[in-house]
Amino acid sequence: MLIDLIKVPDPTSIDDLLDEPLGLLYLASSLRNNGYEVRITNLSGHTVDSWKTEIKKADLHGIQLYTPTAHIGIKIAKFIKENFNTPVICGGAHPTALPNLKELSVFDTINVGEGENSIVEIADAYRDKKHIPRIIRSKFITDLDSISLPARDLVNMMSFHRKVGGKRCFGIVGSRGCNYKCNFCDRSLFGERARFRSIDNIVEEIRGLISDYGVKNFEFLDDMWTVTKKRLREFRDKAKELNISYRCNGRSDVTNKKVYDLVYDSGGTMICFGIESGSQRILDLINKQTTVEKNFEAIKVAQSAGLKVMGYFIAGFPGETRETIQESIDFIKKSGIDQAQFYTFIPLPGCAVYKDPKKFGITRMSKDYDNYFHVTGKNGRGGKIIDTEYLTSRELQEEVKKIREFLREHKWSGGMQDYYEKDLGYKTN
């Protein structure tokens, strides 16, 4: 039985061809281990309609849906139904947050949650012509080492071009879930408590990537890489002989020079903090559980350990004013951070703001999910979803222009991603 897993194109992205579709490759691996033949149809880079010639018949089609591009995934599902009349299932962050959405009626089965186990159950049911519920809620996989490594051999890995520090880099997910409760984040997919892969399991993946592709530069995509020193120490000891470099995410509230030394000593070259804002009021509204001071300190301490520091910022979280946006810009200027990325706030389904917009002072919230993209790049489109008591979406767009101007003019020391340089004309030292 042939199963076709489809990566939906993302025209909202500045560069849709940076990363392999890791979630689908995890599913593919699991299906293959259970005797299924799998094809990945990667539609990245296609314009909204040019994908049609790429879709070929299979016994079962599976589509991953993110909120801003779900409408394209739905179109693809309708195309498959009209042309082949074969079963189409979906999963991913969007249906996990909103499984009962009317627009999803084209799908025969909807998977809620992580899919490595449930997709096999679903495929078995289709193969054996057995009834299954339309919505399948999968349980969190407690032992992440039991999941087989992503089937990267099904795609041309060298066609993806994410670079960190000027070198090609592959993504690795070291843990799933997050223990924090930021009000902008939807945690329905991986849950509210982090689950960790063993260091041996991660090192095994890295060894495979080095021997298959010769790539020695990585990016840990998960939120919790730096939260325990014990794991970092073990990773440092076990990864030493591999001579790798990597970028990872960190948290300023657990700042401790030892943590950053361990990151550096295990090959870390850059750490990314969710700084979010230069205003304490906004950090508190987000429930970030850290302070502006700690953010400053974390940047300095990480830099003193030899790491470059990147900060993710949000513009337009409810409560934001022109003044607080200026505080974020001032923060960047004062902190000496090496790189920064700004995202306009989007109340992604499932996050606390989406669930109770009034509580956060939202006066209008669009449910036009096609416009739920939050990339500040690509000519500053995105982020026009809410008006608040403090800032309208029109005012936010004016501020975005200022932010883009600032990002272009500021002298960065971190070596920007090529696509940002192209989009914004960033200056690097």
Ligand code: B12
């Ligand atoms: C890393 C990451 C990225 C990387 C992805 C790297 C990669 N190689 O895939 C990059 C930077 C490219 C990225 C981009 C975007 N991201 Co992102 N990303 C994440 C992050 C941090 C981790 C995701 C992860 O671990 N993936 C690993 C695999 C294992 O998980 P997965 O892909 O979701 O797949 C699993 C399940 O979803 C399910 N599944 C998925 N598809 C299907 C299909 C079927 C048929 C079935 C049965 C199951 C199933 O099974 C998979 C295996 O368990 C999460 C936040 C978080 N910490 O979880 C946000 C997150 C997923 N991203 C998000 C968003 C919004 C985006 C963008 C849409 C941003 C934008 N343009 O506005 C783009 C979409 C890109 C695209 N592919 O179209 C949101 C999604 C919310 C939503 N409702 O859509 C999240 C949840 C962040 C958040 N909390 O707000 N992202």
